[in-house]
Amino acid sequence: DTGVSQNPRHKITKRGQNVTFRCDPISEHNRLYWYRQTLGQGPEFLTYFQNEAQLEKSRLLSDRFSAERPKGSFSTLEIQRTEQGDSAMYLCASSLPTGQGNSQFFGPGTRLTVL
Amino acid sequence: SQQGEEDPQALSIQEGENATMNCSYKTSINNLQWYRQNSGRGLVHLILIRSNEREKHSGRLRVTLDTSKKSSSLLITASRAADTASYFCAPGRASNTGKLIFGQGTTLQVKP
Numbered sequence: 547d548t549g550v551s552q553n554p555r556h557k558i559t560k561r562g563q564n565v566t567f568r569c570d571p572i573s574e575h576n577r578l579y580w581y582r583q584t585l586g587q588g589p590e591f592l593t594y595f596q597n598e599a600q601l602e603k604s605r606l607l608s609d610r611f612s613a614e615r616p617k618g619s620f621s622t623l624e625i626q627r628t629e630q631g632d633s634a635m636y637l638c639a640s641s642l643p644t645g646q647g648n649s650q651f652f653g654p655g656t657r658l659t660v661l
Numbered sequence: 662s663q664q665g666e667e668d669p670q671a672l673s674i675q676e677g678e679n680a681t682m683n684c685s686y687k688t689s690i691n692n693l694q695w696y697r698q699n700s701g702r703g704l705v706h707l708i709l710i711r712s713n714e715r716e717k718h719s720g721r722l723r724v725t726l727d728t729s730k731k732s733s734s735l736l737i738t739a740s741r742a743a744d745t746a747s748y749f750c751a752p753g754r755a756s757n758t759g760k761l762i763f764g765q766g767t768t769l770q771v772k773p
Contacts (some may be wrong), residue, residue, distance in 0.1 A: 550703075577759060588749050588763030589704065602758050637703055641759060648759040649694065652703035 548572060550653035552638050558659045559628055566624045567656045571640030578621050579650060580613055581637040582606065589637055595621060596643075628660045663688050665733075665750035667767040675772050680737040682767040684750030692753040693726055693733050694761070699746045707735075707748075740771045 551570045559565050571578050576597050581589035592611070593603045597618040607613075610628075615621040625632055635657050639650040665684045674680050684693070692711045696704040710717045710726045710733065717724045723736040737744055747768045751761040 552703075579760060581761075586765070588766050589761075591760045591762060594758055594760055602760065635701075639704075643759075648692075648753060649706045649709050650704075650759075650761060651706065652696075654703045657701075 550638055550640055550651050552636075552653035552656050554656060555654060556657045556659075558661065560661050561628060561630060563628055564624065564626045565628055565658065566622055567636055567638075567658075568620060568622050569638030569640075569653060570620045571638070572651055573619075575640035575642055575651070576618065577641045577643060577648075578615055579639045579641070580621070580623050581639065583635045583637060583655070584633075592623075625658075628658075630660045633658055633660045663690075663752055663754055664762040664764055665693070665752045666764045667748065667750055669767060670765060671768045671770075673770045673772065674740055676740060676742055678740055678771075680740050680744070680769055680771070682735050682748055682769070684733040684735070684752075684764075686731050686733075686750075686752040688752070688754060690728070690752040690754055693724075694751045694753060695722075695724060695733075695735050696749045696751065696763075697746045698749065698766070704749065709753075737769075740769075742771050742773045745769060745771045 578595045580592040583589040595615040610626045635655045637655045639652045641650045668683045694709045695707040747766040749766040
């Protein structure tokens with residue numbers, strides 16, 4: 547399968563614990579995006595990478611959130627000291643550079659439940 | 662804002678009927694994309710229409726773009742139960758980030 551993959555698909559954690567999600571983009575895509583989606587809403591942009599550089603972070607991304615893409619391939623999103631409000635679907639997407647249309651390809655998402 | 666607003670919020674039709682959903686936006690754009698999301702899944706890119714295009718087709722999908730009215734429409738012809746999903750539009754500007762800003766979407770239910 548050459549699409550975007552995300553792991554784990556589901557994560558249940560207790561408030562205060564740290565969690566880490568992984569995203570493997572389509573191999574030739576140098577852009578990688580993280581979004582968060584709560585029930586009944588559209589996805590909200592969190593951050594994006596071009597290759598290994600994190601070029602933009604949303605104000606939604608508090609200091610408890612950190613994202614990395616160390617080798618310009620896969621990316622991780624870590625949430626420290628999780629809160630119940632962090633419960634959401636976390637979506638990863640990848641694309642070619644904007645000049646080629648920027649159609650984004652989404653992974654299946656990681657559903658986080660914070661108890 | 663770059664955000665698209667979809668209308669209606671919910672749409673229920675019978676299989677075989679056509680479904681039309683609309684998207685309005687406020688800023689100038691250089692393209693607009695439509696995505697579909699089945700329940701609990703990731704988004705699937707449906708179609709991208711550039712600002713210099715007025716209409717685009719892909720299978721049973723027809724997208725129109727009216728930049729003077731800052732609006733787009735997505736028409737699904739001969740709908741099927743499998744078309745049941747949420748549909749989102751994402752206006753795109755010529756920015757460096759390419760990030761997408763989504764509205765709440767249109768939830769389409771196609772009854773068999």
